[in-house]
Amino acid sequence: MDLGYYNARIRGLRGRLLKEADYDAMLKAVDLERYLERLKSTAYGPFIETAGARFVKPSEVISGALRANLAETFDFLWKIAPNEAKPLLKAIFSIWEVYDIKTLIRGVARGVKKDDILEALIPAGDLDQAALNILLGAKDIQDLIQILHTLGSPYSKPLKAGLPQYARTGNIVEMELNLDINSFKFLRSRIEENYLNDRIIREFIILRIDIENILTVFKIAGENYSKEGAQSFFIEGGVRLRRSEFLTFSELKNRDEVLKALKEKILDVDIKEILLSSDPEDIALIEERLESSVENRLARQSLVEPLSIALAASFIFIKIREIKNLRLIARGKAFGIPDDELRRLIIYPI
């Protein structure tokens, strides 16, 4: 698979990412208006101009601009990707595809206005803006699944399996769980070759499965789940946390106990290091740091294998991090979060 041209374009995009010095300058902005002004002088400028015509409040302008920039970046990466790289990229974009479908299900099932659903969607991979617009036209959940099926989406099948429960009780959790679990199964099944790029993406999927399982244990601890009850939340295919360990940990009473148990059980150096230096009370930081470990691993792989898919995968996560950092500063400026706290939460580019 020749990714030379694709990776060259990505390197071009990487050059436009913000540096640590840019963040420092933005952190110095005294209020949201000044921050918006500084942001205008970056690659986000045109997006801010467009969002400025649609929204009034600076916080909404920034949020709209960041969303539009992310959607355009995803669209660009997907469109210029060579066809043979798309199944691999799909493994990364599936995060947002699954997220979009879940958002649509929640919105349609709970009767949320279409404009509000649209605001929360991020076009990515096969679910570009046109596909999302078609899906937004769904009358009900059954119609939504039918449209997904017509679009040839692999996600329609797991959703269909949860439909009887929805019809009976109005609950969407089974559909969501089927979608979460089966999306990983589907991605693993599509990457069976043993070429370098396949190996990179396979490792990425396994790492994501492990991180999701670790984070799920934190979420269900103290919720009085029995081992049987917690079964449905476990995603198969990981290597760092076995099913039996997941089920045992899910019975623990609180996050403190989960963290202690995980520190002993997890052998992966990066994840262990994060767990060892984490505070169970600050779950947001644990989540961010675990997510950034995926980012770091891909970044390392992109250095070792500069012509591989790792560069694109790494770029996507760095871009997401940049958006998060910018949104974090915006919220910080709007709500007076101290700079020290912002600096603690910002994860700077590698």
Add this chain to the structure above:
Amino acid sequence: MEKTPPTRQQLLALRAQAEVIKKGLELLKSKREALMKEFFNIVEESLELRSRLTELLNRAQRDLERARALNGFEVESFAHGAKRDISLNIRVHNVWGVSVPDIEEITLTRSLDARDISPIGVRAEVFDTAKQFESASDLIVKIASKEIRLSRVGEVIRSDTRKINAISEVMLPSLDKRIRVIERMLEEREREEIFRLKRFKAHKEALETV
């Protein structure tokens, strides 16, 4: 002042009326006292709940902002999934003859299982923030019930105070005045009668002597 025929019957009627009004006034005062006690009890509880709510909402809002900063779109998607209708049971209670609506306390804080959302892919921070807002909603329902009671009892205390003032400052003094006027007129009449009788007696005695 109302014109009253200065008769003994009227005097008795006015005295009886004053007696009834005084008893009513005593009753109103006791009612007001009991309602005041109730009012101050609720005020204390209500203030404590209010400060707890403010504290809880401050923390929840700060966490929400942080969650929105780190997971902006995800929070919106989660919020769509968390949308639900809540029905409240309102019963009417009787406190010293005052009908007070009472909202039945309910638990709005949901367990992970009751959320009807897959925990996979949703940040624990988002769940925690939702839980905090649900706890705040529990408290809001509790406070609403107390504050409705407080405003209802407060209204009744105010109207009772007005009534007590009207009775003790206007009605009773005017009634007393009317009673005093009649009493005076009756006494006057009695004195005139005695004087008349005396004159009549003297006149009769003079005639007999002649």
